[in-house]
Amino acid sequence: xxxxxxxxxxxxxxxxxxxxxxxxxxVRNIRVSKNFGFIELYxxxxxxxxxxxxxxxxxxxxxxxxxxxSSSLYVEGKLELTPGAKQPxxxxxxxxxxxxxxxxxxxxxxxxxxxxxxxxxxxLRPRSNTFSAVFRVRSLAAxxxxxxxxxxxFVYVHTPLITGSDAEGAGEMFRVTxxxxxxxxxxxxxxxxxxxxxxxxxxxxxxxxxxxxxTFALAFRDVYTFGPTFRAENSNTARHAAxxxxxxxxxxxxxLEDNMALAEDMMKYVISYVLENAPEEMxxxxxxxxxxxxxxxxxxxxxxxxxxxxxxxxxxxxxSGKEFEYPVEWGIDLxxxxxxxxxxxxxxxxxxxxxxxxxxxAFYMRLNDDNKTVAAMDLLxxxxxxxxxxxxxxxxxxxxxxxMEELGFNKEDYWWYMELRKYGGTKHAGYxxxxxxxxxxxxxxxxxxxxxxxxxxxxxxxx
Amino acid sequence: xxxxxxxxxxxxxxxxxxxxxxxxxxVRNIRVSKNFGFIELYxxxxxxxxxxxxxxxxxxxxxxxxxxxSSSLYVEGKLELTPGAKQPxxxxxxxxxxxxxxxxxxxxxxxxxxxxxxxxxxxLRPRSNTFSAVFRVRSLAAxxxxxxxxxxxFVYVHTPLITGSDAEGAGEMFRVTxxxxxxxxxxxxxxxxxxxxxxxxxxxxxxxxxxxxxTFALAFRDVYTFGPTFRAENSNTARHAAxxxxxxxxxxxxxLEDNMALAEDMMKYVISYVLENAPEEMxxxxxxxxxxxxxxxxxxxxxxxxxxxxxxxxxxxxxSGKEFEYPVEWGIDLxxxxxxxxxxxxxxxxxxxxxxxxxxxAFYMRLNDDNKTVAAMDLLxxxxxxxxxxxxxxxxxxxxxxxMEELGFNKEDYWWYMELRKYGGTKHAGYxxxxxxxxxxxxxxxxxxxxxxxxxxxxxxxx
Numbered sequence: 068x069x070x071x072x073x074x075x076x077x078x079x080x081x082x083x084x085x086x087x088x089x090x091x092x093x094v095r096n097i098r099v100s101k102n103f104g105f106i107e108l109y110x111x112x113x114x115x116x117x118x119x120x121x122x123x124x125x126x127x128x129x130x131x132x133x134x135x136x137s138s139s140l141y142v143e144g145k146l147e148l149t150p151g152a153k154q155p156x157x158x159x160x161x162x163x164x165x166x167x168x169x170x171x172x173x174x175x176x177x178x179x180x181x182x183x184x185x186x187x188x189x190x191l192r193p194r195s196n197t198f199s200a201v202f203r204v205r206s207l208a209a210x211x212x213x214x215x216x217x218x219x220x221f222v223y224v225h226t227p228l229i230t231g232s233d234a235e236g237a238g239e240m241f242r243v244t245x246x247x248x249x250x251x252x253x254x255x256x257x258x259x260x261x262x263x264x265x266x267x268x269x270x271x272x273x274x275x276x277x278x279x280x281x282t283f284a285l286a287f288r289d290v291y292t293f294g295p296t297f298r299a300e301n302s303n304t305a306r307h308a309a310x311x312x313x314x315x316x317x318x319x320x321x322x323l324e325d326n327m328a329l330a331e332d333m334m335k336y337v338i339s340y341v342l343e344n345a346p347e348e349m350x351x352x353x354x355x356x357x358x359x360x361x362x363x364x365x366x367x368x369x370x371x372x373x374x375x376x377x378x379x380x381x382x383x384x385x386x387s388g389k390e391f392e393y394p395v396e397w398g399i400d401l402x403x404x405x406x407x408x409x410x411x412x413x414x415x416x417x418x419x420x421x422x423x424x425x426x427x428x429a430f431y432m433r434l435n436d437d438n439k440t441v442a443a444m445d446l447l448x449x450x451x452x453x454x455x456x457x458x459x460x461x462x463x464x465x466x467x468x469x470x471m472e473e474l475g476f477n478k479e480d481y482w483w484y485m486e487l488r489k490y491g492g493t494k495h496a497g498y499x500x501x502x503x504x505x506x507x508x509x510x511x512x513x514x515x516x517x518x519x520x521x522x523x524x525x526x527x528x529x530x
Numbered sequence: 531x532x533x534x535x536x537x538x539x540x541x542x543x544x545x546x547x548x549x550x551x552x553x554x555x556x557v558r559n560i561r562v563s564k565n566f567g568f569i570e571l572y573x574x575x576x577x578x579x580x581x582x583x584x585x586x587x588x589x590x591x592x593x594x595x596x597x598x599x600s601s602s603l604y605v606e607g608k609l610e611l612t613p614g615a616k617q618p619x620x621x622x623x624x625x626x627x628x629x630x631x632x633x634x635x636x637x638x639x640x641x642x643x644x645x646x647x648x649x650x651x652x653x654l655r656p657r658s659n660t661f662s663a664v665f666r667v668r669s670l671a672a673x674x675x676x677x678x679x680x681x682x683x684f685v686y687v688h689t690p691l692i693t694g695s696d697a698e699g700a701g702e703m704f705r706v707t708x709x710x711x712x713x714x715x716x717x718x719x720x721x722x723x724x725x726x727x728x729x730x731x732x733x734x735x736x737x738x739x740x741x742x743x744x745t746f747a748l749a750f751r752d753v754y755t756f757g758p759t760f761r762a763e764n765s766n767t768a769r770h771a772a773x774x775x776x777x778x779x780x781x782x783x784x785x786l787e788d789n790m791a792l793a794e795d796m797m798k799y800v801i802s803y804v805l806e807n808a809p810e811e812m813x814x815x816x817x818x819x820x821x822x823x824x825x826x827x828x829x830x831x832x833x834x835x836x837x838x839x840x841x842x843x844x845x846x847x848x849x850s851g852k853e854f855e856y857p858v859e860w861g862i863d864l865x866x867x868x869x870x871x872x873x874x875x876x877x878x879x880x881x882x883x884x885x886x887x888x889x890x891x892a893f894y895m896r897l898n899d900d901n902k903t904v905a906a907m908d909l910l911x912x913x914x915x916x917x918x919x920x921x922x923x924x925x926x927x928x929x930x931x932x933x934m935e936e937l938g939f940n941k942e943d944y945w946w947y948m949e950l951r952k953y954g955g956t957k958h959a960g961y962x963x964x965x966x967x968x969x970x971x972x973x974x975x976x977x978x979x980x981x982x983x984x985x986x987x988x989x990x991x992x993x
Contacts, residue, residue, distance in 0.1 A: 202749075528730075
């Protein structure tokens with residue numbers, strides 16, 4: 068049956084006015100009087116439902132009157148404008164075909180449910196207002212990211228998920244294996260014989276695609292990844308998931324300034340795209356989830372992001388007179404309380420903090436001339452704190468080699484990474500944006516479990 | 531330093547003609563005479579290099595003359611049109627800054643290397659002509675897929691990679707664990723205590739996001755996934771990888787006809803997009819990899835795909851008189867030889883084969899009224915065979931339940947999947963496209979290891 072999407076009816080109402088249309092969708096709500104009734108019909112293409120008016124002249128009026136919420140229907144009728152009414156138009160029904168019935172124990176009734184409860188029915192929650200909005204915004208934000216990088220000629224690279232190496236020499240990892248745990252193969256000296264495993268060695272799920280992305284940046288100049296990453300950290304917080312998606316651009320012939328400019332442009336682009344393409348959803352979040360949301364996002368789009376060195380930031384925090392739970396001293400890793408104070412109270416806008424002490428940052432970050440700091444950058448935003456972490460990469464073979472020796476790395480594991488510095492290495496830089504953090508930021512949703520379709524967290528891998 | 535991309539110079543030559551430009555890139559080739567020289571400078575933004583002419587008036591002429599292939603440079607000079615020459619323009623150099631030297635043992639010298647050898651230097655191979663073309667096409671095809679679905683209002687859903695269930699009741703899986711294999715926790719009766727594992731139970735890497743995508747289709751109507759999937763199959767062939775990307779659209783209020791129409795539109799859209807946006811790369815493949823490529827792709831874009839039932843297809847194959855290695859009988863799973871004969875010899879274009887015997891297809895495919903076949907569809911294309919597999923899904927609770935009982939499924943594991951049939955289920959359909967198969971098809975490249983940046987296959991997880 069040829070159907071029209073509810074989104075088209077809303078976006079192009081004039082051209083459908085007075086015409087006959089067929090809509091397919093699910094009953095969001097139904098009210099029936101003696102000889103007529105109203106259905107709010109939702110088809111998933113748009114945040115709003117369409118109002119369907121039907122009367123007893125329909126053959127199956129009695130069946131329709133008994134429908135439970137979430138039943139699925141085809142509705143044929145005339146679209147009539149209803150100026151002055153709550154809805155801009157309604158469908159005067161000529162025919163209703165019942166496609167699928169719903170049971171009266173349907174768990175998503177009209178009453179409000181807690182987000183915690185809705186997590187237990189993750190297969191149904193995208194039918195609720197909140198989650199239909201969250202997951203449409205997630206989809207649009209993902210597209211905005213691809214569009215942004217595509218317009219700039221970036222090459223999208225799929226870095227591997229199963230890896231034999233540990234990208235940062237840190238981060239707890241999940242082991243991937245086909246060994247029979249009940250019958251582990253052993254070497255002569257009694258150790259597990261990883262040569263017998265699928266890949267002939269121990270493998271894990273990646274924590275970052277950065278190192279592999281660097282190889283592509285030194286071939287294509289501008290590249291990005293956008294894929295799943297994993298952390299086997301036992302942190303049961305509202306901000307940690309074991310499986311999440313990350314965006315990692317990597318740019319060659321570029322320094323920390325170029326990196327910041329890219330991150331700032333990307334953030335503004337994605338936010339603008341979502342505001343423009345999901346106005347109904349964003350208004351909903353502003354009304355029901357966080358009523359400072361739109362103001363905050365508008366502020367980001369229109370302000371120039373601040374820039375401050377770590378050393379200056381530490382001075383500002385110390386001079387602020389604010390008592391922090393975790394005292395501020397040069398050399399500490401900034402905590403969320405410090406980050407939020409900087410961006411919310413001092414700068415009142417997004418701010419890049421750059422040039423962190425080398426001891427608290429990763430081995431691949433470029434050593435500054437002061438020999439004390441590295442060319443790192445964290446982007447802090449109001450309401451969240453750190454949303455992006457990045458750096459200029461160490462492109463000098465000897466400097467990188469020395470650093471790896473200091474940290475006790477097995478250099479042989481990184482032979483290919485080192486070779487990038489041997490065969491026409493260039494200054495280059497990149498950053499990582501946690502996609503779920505971005506969605507939390509865009510929606511005001513406070514728990515990462517509520518921005519992932521089927522979240523994986525410690526103790527939970529349902530559906 | 532503000533630089534211009536080589537792609538811009540080629541696409542917008544007129545506006546740069548006679549002007550001073552700065553280009554950053556790597557030396558692809560260098561030839562030096564006594565007092566002048568030529569460099570082919572490649573910056574990764576475009577398939578072609580730009581010709582750089584430099585003379586002894588440069589301060590660092592001697593240093594430049596000694597440069598090895600793959601050294602990185604900034605080149606400043608005037609862009610001069612060279613009508614009639616091999617290159618449409620060249621840069622008359624005013625200044626060259628050496629950014630990074632390359633070692634004389636650089637593995638990618640001018641001579642041709644085998645694809646097998648290049649796999650061992652996967653960190654450098656994107657700098658070669660073949661792989662720069664492959665991975666740019668891969669990137670463009672990925673964008674085309676997102677663009678296609680976005681234009682049609684589809685919601686992009688990230689289905690989980692770590693899963694507690696097995697999507698098809700088939701397909702060998704990788705186990706994901708944080709248990710210490712040297713010290714496995716045991717229950718009282720000596721079994722491995724999976725409750726102690728990270729997620730509190732046994733988990734694996736997914737083989738398909740379809741079942742989860744169905745939950746979203748019954749909320750948003752039209753959705754798709756595009757993400758990594760895994761197979762722990764011990765098949766060391768040119769067409770199998772342990773980790774690959776898959777596209778899985780799922781559409782509600784839709785039957786097998788709608789599904790075929792979507793697949794046909796998508797294939798044509800992606801092929802057209804790549805032909806339009808990577809003409810240099812596609813011409814390269816046609817010249818060096820497969821000289822029937824462009825003809826074949828043009829044929830796909832312009833022909834209406836054929837449709838044939840499995841039963842008719844079997845008859846056609848039997849009547850063809852062709853001797854197949856694997857004899858054709860109603861009930862067999864079609865082999866690649868049969869598929870290719872159908873699409874290449876009989877139809878001479880892409881063809882959908884539909885309504886397969888229920889015994890050889892997955893449990894979730896919709897049973898046809900003949901009680902013998904299911905509403906499955908495979909798309910066969912010349913040169914490859916099957917590239918898409920899909921079906922209308924069984925939306926009838928009782929029929930699905932009976933099927934699962936017949937197959938001995940544990941229905942409790944599928945409670946949420948069954949509930950989709952209880953609360954307003956609708957006819958719906960979907961398919962899977964293996965992204966790497968699509969890239970092989972688009973490029974003519976014969977081995978899946980050569981269309982994945984860092985392939986994972988049995989015995990191999992390098993880089």
